[in-house]
Amino acid sequence: MYKGQSGMWSWLLHRVTGLGILLFLFIHIVDISLLGFGPLVYNEGIVLFDQIIVRLLSLALIGAVLFHAFNGVRIMFIDFWRKGARYQRVMFLGVLALTVLVFLPMSYYVIVPGLYWFVHVPTTGHVSGH
Amino acid sequence: MLRVSTGRGPRPASGGFETFSWYYFRVSGIILVFLTIIHLFIMHVTNDVHCTTYQFVAMRYDNPLWRLFDWMLLTLALTHGMNGLRVVIDDYVRARGPRLALISTSAVLLLVFFMLGTITLITFQHTGALGPACTAR
Numbered sequence: 342m343y344k345g346q347s348g349m350w351s352w353l354l355h356r357v358t359g360l361g362i363l364l365f366l367f368i369h370i371v372d373i374s375l376l377g378f379g380p381l382v383y384n385e386g387i388v389l390f391d392q393i394i395v396r397l398l399s400l401a402l403i404g405a406v407l408f409h410a411f412n413g414v415r416i417m418f419i420d421f422w423r424k425g426a427r428y429q430r431v432m433f434l435g436v437l438a439l440t441v442l443v444f445l446p447m448s449y450y451v452i453v454p455g456l457y458w459f460v461h462v463p464t465t466g467h468v469s470g471h
Numbered sequence: 472m473l474r475v476s477t478g479r480g481p482r483p484a485s486g487g488f489e490t491f492s493w494y495y496f497r498v499s500g501i502i503l504v505f506l507t508i509i510h511l512f513i514m515h516v517t518n519d520v521h522c523t524t525y526q527f528v529a530m531r532y533d534n535p536l537w538r539l540f541d542w543m544l545l546t547l548a549l550t551h552g553m554n555g556l557r558v559v560i561d562d563y564v565r566a567r568g569p570r571l572a573l574i575s576t577s578a579v580l581l582l583v584f585f586m587l588g589t590i591t592l593i594t595f596q597h598t599g600a601l602g603p604a605c606t607a608r
Contacts, residue, residue, distance in 0.1 A: 380525035380602030
């Protein structure tokens with residue numbers, strides 16, 4: 342790892358978020374493969390994502406995806422825009438601001454339905470309709 | 472070689488796989504920005520995870536374009552991510568033997584997860600009851 346200023350942090354964050362997203366992608370491909378076992382198995386499986394702790398993990402994933410996406414666009418500006426390298430630091434601050442700006446309203450939509458578990462006792466993945 | 476593959480700095484001039492990799496990160500990346508953010512918006516804002524049930528998927532996958540959308544997301548995200556993992560392995564594992572072992576393992580993982588995802592997407596069909604619109608809680 343090299344020691345720099347904003348460049349080092351954007352590089353490190355890009356790498357760490359990328360690896361985290363890849364790890365989730367593996368998990369996600371496996372959980373979606375439950376579709377092949379029919380509605381009962383699939384629906385019992387995805388109840389996991391309704392739990393508040395898993396919702397908080399989803400928020401971490403959403404934050405990672407947003408940063409990685411916006412910083413990826415910044416990297417392309419550095420590579421393809423004549424003045425990109427000169428404004429890389431300003432663009433990094435822009436990436437952070439945009440990430441927070443999009444993250445906050447999205448986290449509202451992720452967390453509020455999950456607050457249900459604070460007023461109701463969780464059942465063990467029971468699915469209605471059977 | 473390692474310096475250009477970190478994804479920052481000047482375009483690689485040499486040609487070959489590293490040049491392809493450099494462009495692939497950027498081309499797949501710009502497409503993924505749109506696909507991923509649309510995907511997150513549909514699954515976490517306009518719907519909630521307790522309502523993305525089997526029934527939800529069945530109705531969505533009646534339209535083959537959504538299968539294509541998800542297959543592109545799968546393919547681009549997996550290849551982009553595994554190429555990133557390859558760069559990280561190249562950066563930190565200098566010894567030839569272990570590096571070869573890790574990169575081979577990644578290649579196998581890429582193939583296995585690509586096959587699992589693709590088979591799930593292609594073979595999905597609903598015949599009987601679809602189950603509830605939202606999981607009970």
